[in-house]
Amino acid sequence: MRVGALFVASILTLGLLVYLKNAGMxxxxxxxxxxxxxxxxxxxxxxxxxxxxxxxxxxxxxxxxGDLSARMDESKAKDEMLFLxxxxxxxxxxQQGWVEKLEHEIEVRRAAEAALxxxxxxxxxxxxxxxxxxxxxxxxxxxRYHYVNNAAAEQGRMAKDGLIGRSMSxxxxxxxxxxxxxxxxxxxxxxxxxxxxxxxxYPDGGATWFELSVQPAPEGVLILSADISERKRADSEYLARxxxxxxxxxxxxxxxxxxxxxRTPLNSIIGFTEVLLDxxxxxxxxxxxxxxxxxNSSGRHLLTLINEILDLSKIQSGKxxxxxxxxxxxxxxxxxxxxxxxxxxxxxxxxxxFLDPIxxxxxxxxxxxxxxxxxxxxxxxxxxxxxGGSVRMEARTDGAEDGxxxxxxxxxxxxxxxxxxxxxxxxxxxxxxxxxxxxxGTGLGLAISKRLVExxxxxxxxxxxxxxxxxxxxFLPRAAGSAVAGAAAKARQGE
Amino acid sequence: MVRKVLIVDDNAHNLMLEKxxxxxxxxxxxxxxxxxxxxxxxxxxxxxxIIMDVRLPDMRGSDAALILRGExxxxxxxxxxxxxxxxxxxxxxxxxxxxxxxIGKPINxxxxxxxxxxxxxxxxSA
Numbered sequence: 001m002r003v004g005a006l007f008v009a010s011i012l013t014l015g016l017l018v019y020l021k022n023a024g025m026x027x028x029x030x031x032x033x034x035x036x037x038x039x040x041x042x043x044x045x046x047x048x049x050x051x052x053x054x055x056x057x058x059x060x061x062x063x064x065x066g067d068l069s070a071r072m073d074e075s076k077a078k079d080e081m082l083f084l085x086x087x088x089x090x091x092x093x094x095q096q097g098w099v100e101k102l103e104h105e106i107e108v109r110r111a112a113e114a115a116l117x118x119x120x121x122x123x124x125x126x127x128x129x130x131x132x133x134x135x136x137x138x139x140x141x142x143x144r145y146h147y148v149n150n151a152a153a154e155q156g157r158m159a160k161d162g163l164i165g166r167s168m169s170x171x172x173x174x175x176x177x178x179x180x181x182x183x184x185x186x187x188x189x190x191x192x193x194x195x196x197x198x199x200x201x202y203p204d205g206g207a208t209w210f211e212l213s214v215q216p217a218p219e220g221v222l223i224l225s226a227d228i229s230e231r232k233r234a235d236s237e238y239l240a241r242x243x244x245x246x247x248x249x250x251x252x253x254x255x256x257x258x259x260x261x262x263r264t265p266l267n268s269i270i271g272f273t274e275v276l277l278d279x280x281x282x283x284x285x286x287x288x289x290x291x292x293x294x295x296n297s298s299g300r301h302l303l304t305l306i307n308e309i310l311d312l313s314k315i316q317s318g319k320x321x322x323x324x325x326x327x328x329x330x331x332x333x334x335x336x337x338x339x340x341x342x343x344x345x346x347x348x349x350x351x352x353x354f355l356d357p358i359x360x361x362x363x364x365x366x367x368x369x370x371x372x373x374x375x376x377x378x379x380x381x382x383x384x385x386x387x388g389g390s391v392r393m394e395a396r397t398d399g400a401e402d403g404x405x406x407x408x409x410x411x412x413x414x415x416x417x418x419x420x421x422x423x424x425x426x427x428x429x430x431x432x433x434x435x436x437x438x439x440x441g442t443g444l445g446l447a448i449s450k451r452l453v454e455x456x457x458x459x460x461x462x463x464x465x466x467x468x469x470x471x472x473x474x475f476l477p478r479a480a481g482s483a484v485a486g487a488a489a490k491a492r493q494g495e
Numbered sequence: 496m497v498r499k500v501l502i503v504d505d506n507a508h509n510l511m512l513e514k515x516x517x518x519x520x521x522x523x524x525x526x527x528x529x530x531x532x533x534x535x536x537x538x539x540x541x542x543x544x545i546i547m548d549v550r551l552p553d554m555r556g557s558d559a560a561l562i563l564r565g566e567x568x569x570x571x572x573x574x575x576x577x578x579x580x581x582x583x584x585x586x587x588x589x590x591x592x593x594x595x596x597x598i599g600k601p602i603n604x605x606x607x608x609x610x611x612x613x614x615x616x617x618x619x620s621a
Binding site: 255256259260261263264265266267268269270271272274275278280299303310 | 506508509512515516519550579580581582584585599600601602604605
């Protein structure tokens, strides 16, 4: 405004001087005045317009650089410049307000997100603890349940909800007297962790093996527990198996020693009586001969007993393996008949075989075992049949399942009482009736025969009428292969 | 020609029984109650056969046999083990001894000497 007035005044002065017609001088004076006014104008413009604008530009630049606190000093501006400053300050204040508000909101949101993430990870941990296979419980310093996961509650056979806040001895009466509790208390008081196996007894009976790890925790103690009953069972089974094996070996060593120790004197008893009976050093009289015969047969009886005990023991411990071969059954059975023919004849017993139905049949089995079984049945029949009686062996393929041969030995002997049927096939069970004379034998023959038949995949059956006779039948598969493998495994397991 | 047999057995009665049977079969019998004495006799006498128990007081009959097999004087003398250890382990132990036989106790007095003679003759012809 002032500048305009000064400018107008200068022009008017110039016009006036021109009007005064003092052209040359006037022109010079006019030019000087003009120059003077120009300088004044320049000074004025610089002070009242350029500097404030410069400061304003600097403030804008500061704002642009992020300093929202930049403000213009309103006391140093007038008129339009003051208006400009105010506008700027107002704008800057608004901007600053907005940014601060945004920053605050971001801060709030960030905190919320962090809190959410934290609670999420805690939840994750909680879920993991809740559902882990091992039991996890935190006991507070008053021995109350502070935290119990699902597995721990299940292991304790308790509802989880009812546990928290209750004391251990309240939940499990008498628990405070157990070794496990002593270990927990020791950890609670001395802050030292401990790891041990515990056989935990439930209040309502029963007990389970747990592996416990008790560690100090800020709340009290942390107990991790794992059910190790399976492992303990496996351990005890392993120990039992070891013990059985040891017992078996001890038994086998014992039997081997016993056999040796008994055979040594028996060698003298049987040998010397034979030398005398055979009159190798001169003859003995009839009475002496008879008595020597008693000694000799008693010695032989003892020997049979030893052999059968060894045999039975071998079968029982699975050491008697079937040796499979192909052979014609009829020839094998006839050989057994031949072996007993002389004895039957001595006792006036007829011994007959009816083996035509199995002519040409070849068995895949253990011939030695079958010989032993059949010989045993035949010699029993001959032994228990009175003079003048008869013993017959029959073999057939019908009357039994497919692929099975039935061999039966029947006699007209003393028979067996019904009440004795059950123990007939067990060891040392020779039936001894007070009315009948005791028969020679070890009482092991049938037990051995039964086990051998089973080893070959067959079975043995008996029918008898007391006083009329007995029939023993064995049923043998033509091919014993798979049965032998199974029976051998079973025999070993059964030990 | 007289045939000579050595019997090594620590049981006096068994030794006597075997001696009787071998003498009755025409053998000259030397007796030893342990492996040490048996080896000494084998070194001194030219034997046709050795009858050897397995459980001897000073060593196993099988070990004594290994010693005998390692010496020139007894390398080829047939050895028949006569033992009461008739179970599988007992037989396993002597299986490795060359030119050896096995008879279990109690012996059969009626066939004992014959079995020894048969074994000696089989060994001689082999």
